[in-house]
Ligand code: SF4
C-alpha cells in the first residue's frame with residue numbers, strides 16, 4: 303500500500319463510520335413510531351420500485367422538471383458504479399473493473415461514466431437556473447431550504463466536473479489509459495496536452511482525483527443533514543408505500559377500538575407509524591403535492607408538503623429525547639423547511655410541544671377534502687393523507703375537537719342513519735310507483751336478486767340526487783336486471799363519519815350495514831355514489847364485509863357493451879360535454895374510462911371535452927373528507943374554481959358520476975352565473991332509453 307492509499311483508507315473509514323452513525327441514528331428515530339407490517343404484495347412493491355423509483359414514472363409527468371430530475375437520478379445510478387471503483391482504487395491503486403469485465407463491457411461502462419457525467423452537468427445547470435432565475439412557485443421555501451438545494455446541486459456539479467476534468471488530465475498524461483469511448487474527456491485531454499506537460503497533467507489528475515473522492519465522502523455525509531436524504535431513502539419509501547395495489551388506494555387504516563389504548567389516532571410522532579416517519583425522511587420538498595392540493599390552490603391554510611415537513615421537524619425535535627441520543631450536537635438536522643420552527647431549547651420544552659397544535663393547526667386539518675391529489679402526485683409515494691386522517695381521528699376521538707358544523711352531522715348519523723336530519727321512513731320515497739322490490743319482500747318469498755342497488759343517503763333524500771337514482775333504476779329495469787333495494791333497511795354505512803375522524807361511529811354504522819347485507823346473503827352491489835362504492839368495496843373487508851361492489855358507470859358500460867340497453871337512435875346536433883372526475887371514483891379506484899365510454903356509447907353524437915385538470919389530475923369538487931358538511935369561509939370556493947375550469951372548455955353541459963359532485967357543480971354553475979346544465983352519466987344514458 304502506498305502512503306496515499308493509507309491516508310485515503312483512514313479518511314474513508316472516518317467518513318464511512320460517521321455516515322453509518324447517522325444512518326443508525328435515523329433508523330433508531332423511526333422506532334419512535336409504532337410498528338406496522340409493510341411487506342405484503344411483494345411483487346407489487348417491487349413493480350412500484352421499478353416503475354415509480356427507477357423509471358421515474360411520476361417524476362416524468364412534469365414535462366420540464368421531470369426529464370431534468372430523471373436525468374440526474376439515472377446519472378447517479380450509473381455513476382454510482384464508477385464511485386465504487388474510485389473508492390476501492392483509492393485503497394488498492396491497481397483496482398479496476400477492467401481486471402474482470404470483458405473488454406467490450408468495460409468500454410461500455412467507461413463510456414457511460416463520461417456521457418452521464420456530461421448529461422448530469424447539463425441537467426444540474428438547468429436545475430440551478432430554474433432555482434436561481436425562474437423561481438417556480440412550487441419550490442418556494444425558506445432561505446435555509448433554498449441554500450440546502452443550492453449546496454446539493456453545487457456538490458453534484460462539482461462531482462461531475464472533477465470526474466471529467468480528472469479523466470481529461472489522466473488521458474493527457476497517459477493517452478492509452480482508456481480507449482476511444484471517452485467522448486467527453488478525450489477532447490479535454492487533447493486541449494490539456496497542448497497546454498501542459500504530461501507530468502503536470504498527472505499532478506492535475508491526482509489533485510482532481512482527491513477533490514472528487516473527498517467530495518463523494520462530503521456529499522455522503524451531508525445527506526443526513528439535508529432534505530436530499532431522499533437520495534438514500536426514496537427507493538426504500540416507494541417499496542414500503544401502500545398506495546398502488548388494487549383495492550388498496552386510499553383505504554384508511556384499520557383501528558382496533560377494543561384494544562387497550564388511551565390514545566386514538568395521533569397527536570404526536572410516537573402515535574404515527576414508522577412508515578409515516580420514513581415519509582418525512584423521503585420528502586424532497588418538491589411541492590408537487592401542495593401545487594395539486596385543491597385547498598391550497600384556493601387559498602386555504604393547508605399544504606400537504608408542510609404536513610410532511612412538520613412531521614419530520616417534530617421527529618427531529620422529539621426523537622433524540624425519546625431515544626436518549628446524547629450526541630445531540632452531531633444529530634442530523636433536517637429541521638429546515640416550510641412551517642413552524644418550534645425552537646425548543648430544553649427537554650421540558652420539547653416534551654411540552656407536540657405535532658398537533660405546535661406544528662399543525664386544526665384549521666389545516668379540516669381544510670382537507672381527502673381528494674388524494676397529493677398522494678397521487680408525490681414522486682416518492684408519500685402518504686400525506688394518512689397523517690391528516692390520523693390527526694383528525696385524535697382530535698375527534700381523544701379530544702372531542704371538531705368544527706361546530708359536524709356536531710349535528712354526527713348526531714344525525716347516530717339518530718337518523720344519514721348525515722342529514724331526514725326522516726328515515728322517507729328513504730325509499732323516490733321509488734314510489736316504480737315497482738321496485740325490496741330485499742325483505744324478496745326474502746319473504748324465498749327469492750334473491752342478482753344485485754343489490756345501494757342507493758346511498760344523497761340518492762335517497764336529496765331532491766336532485768333522487769333524479770339520478772330514478773334514472774339508474776330505469777336503466778336497470780329496461781335491461782331486465784334482477785335487482786332490489788334495501789329500502790328503509792338501508793342507512794349510512796358510516797363513510798362520512800370515518801373521513802371526519804369519528805371511527806367509533808363509522809364502525810358502529812358499518813358493522814350494522816354488514817350484518818344487514820349478510821342477512822340477505824348479498825354478494826353483488828351496484829351504487830351510483832363513488833363514496834359508497836369505495837367504502838363498501840375497499841374498506842368493508844377490514845370489518846369482515848366482502849362483496850363485489852360495482853359503480854354504476856362500470857355497470858352501465860358493461861350493459862352497453864353487451865347490447866342490453868334498449869337505446870333509441872341518437873339524433874340532433876352534437877352535444878359538447880365536459881366530464882368532471884370524482885376523486886373517489888378516479889384517484890381512489892382508477893375508474894376513468896367507464897363514465898366517458900358509457901356516455902359515448904349511449905349518445906354517439908356527444909363530443910367529450912377535457913378540462914386542463916382531468917383524470918388522475920382532476921380537481922376535487924370540494925365535498926370529500928366531510929367538507930360537504932362544513933362551511934368554506936377561507937379563500938375561493940373549491941367548487942367555483944372547478945366549475946369555472948369546466949365552463950372554460952366551452953361545453954354545453956357538465957357531466958358527473960357522483961351525487962356529491964352533482965351538488966357542488968350545480969352550485970358552482972349558479973355561482974358563476976351560467977345556465978349550463980349538470981347531468982349524471984346515468985341521466986345521459988336514461989335519456990336515450992327507447993321507453
Ligand atoms: S387529500 Fe387533497 S385536500 Fe387533502 S391535503 Fe391532499 S391534496 Fe390537499
Ligand code: SF4
Nearest residue numbers: 585586588589591680
Ligand atoms: S410530500 Fe412528496 S410531493 Fe410533497 S413535497 Fe414531499 S416529495 Fe414532493
